[in-house]
Amino acid sequence: MSNGLSLADQITLELRADIIGGRLLPGMQLVENELVGTYNASRNTIREALHRLGQEGLTRYVRHKGVVVRRLEHDDIRDLFQVRRTLELQAIAKARPLCEYQCDRMRDAIEAAELARDREDWRAVGTHGLRFHQHVVGLLGSPLLDEFFTNVVAQLRLVFSSAPDEARFQAPWLLRDRQIHRWLVAGDKSSASEAMACYLDDSEHQLLSTFTPSFRH
Structure with a gap:
């Protein structure tokens, strides 16, 4: 890609920007199937982006819900x-x-x-x-x-x-x-x-x- 970023990088940045902009709120689910369609990306790419957000402390995995935007303590x-x-x-x-x-x-x-x-x-x-x-x-x-x-x-x-x-x-x-x-x-x-x-x-x-x-x- 011309900017040197992978698709997973770009999706990570966009989701983080949505958090900073207040469009993704604590407790919201990030559904893989929906993100696959939104970004026209493979499931593996979406999982990589969600994993990075988790490493940044912005999401977490909840049993029976999947990946959700994190609530801080x-x-x-x-x-x-x-x-x-x-x-x-x-x-x-x-x-x-x-x-x-x-x-x-x-x-x-x-x-x-x-x-x-x-x-x-x-x-x-x-x-x-x-x-x-x-x-x-x-x-x-x-x-x-x-x-x-x-x-x-x-x-x-x-x-x-x-x-x-x-x-x-x-x-x-x-x-x-x-x-x-x-x-x-x-x-x-x-x-x-x-x-x-x-x-x-x-x-x-x-x-x-x-x-x-x-x-x-």
């Missing part, structure tokens, strides 16, 4: 935020003055989230908000870390999708993203880092308090 949330602190705070600490395209990509993600908020599309608010944080990690200039963090974002998307009231969860974060962006543009890494650390602490605390023990199954 409290320990997973803590682990995800440990990774976020490591990468996002390091990215800010090591950031050089923002290039115009870096500034624009962050601003575009924030503005897309604000437009989604205005139309009360809270799922899209979460997706675009996560895109802003992907651009923060992108300041490290590492394609390998970008790819790794994309998988982290997909798992976070599954956590957000499981929130009992996603609107209530997503609403507070946009102003904080915009303020972090302002400090990064101004070159005030100390303020941006402090704000991001508080952001991540508060977000983790809210998620952990949102999900009751019944979420852990």
